[in-house]
Amino acid sequence: MILLLALAxxxxxxxxxVTPPPAAPTPSAPPxxxxxxxxxxxxxxxxxxxxxVRDEVNAGRCVRHQTTQSGQVTVxxxxxxxFNAEHGVETIVPVAIGCPTVEQFSAGAAQxxxxxxxxxxxxxxxxxxQTVITYTWPx
Numbered sequence: 001m002i003l004l005l006a007l008a009x010x011x012x013x014x015x016x017x018v019t020p021p022p023a024a025p026t027p028s029a030p031p032x033x034x035x036x037x038x039x040x041x042x043x044x045x046x047x048x049x050x051x052x053v054r055d056e057v058n059a060g061r062c063v064r065h066q067t068t069q070s071g072q073v074t075v076x077x078x079x080x081x082x083f084n085a086e087h088g089v090e091t092i093v094p095v096a097i098g099c100p101t102v103e104q105f106s107a108g109a110a111q112x113x114x115x116x117x118x119x120x121x122x123x124x125x126x127x128x129x130q131t132v133i134t135y136t137w138p139x
């Protein structure tokens with residue numbers, strides 16, 4: 001009886017070690033050199049997408065645009081996508097183009113576009129790809 005009481009007291013006084021839950025896996029960053037990544041061609045930007053980007057440029061929130069010799073205004077948004085064959089796009093990293101709203105908008109648009117690709121099943125395993133969305137309109 002005394003032995004049981006001693007064990008109970010020892011258990012109550014002994015420090016409890018709490019094992020923290022395992023950390024959630026973090027996606028690895030894309031490689032520094034994107035030119036080695038396989039490309040995922042995406043459909044052209046829709047007129048609604050172009051309108052959003054044009055409004056951002058006209059509002060002065062997107063200063064890094066180009067005007068071509070033919071007078072077209074162009075904003076190019078390069079992206080790296082981490083694709084998992086089972087879950088689809090897991091991570092999207094936009095290149096900073098000096099227009100955060102268009103960068104984030106493009107990341108969301110790319111995710112929607114990849115979901116609808118007819119050749120999505122041919123994309124292999126857990127790997128990074130590169131893509132670009134180009135927005136063009138008359139200047």
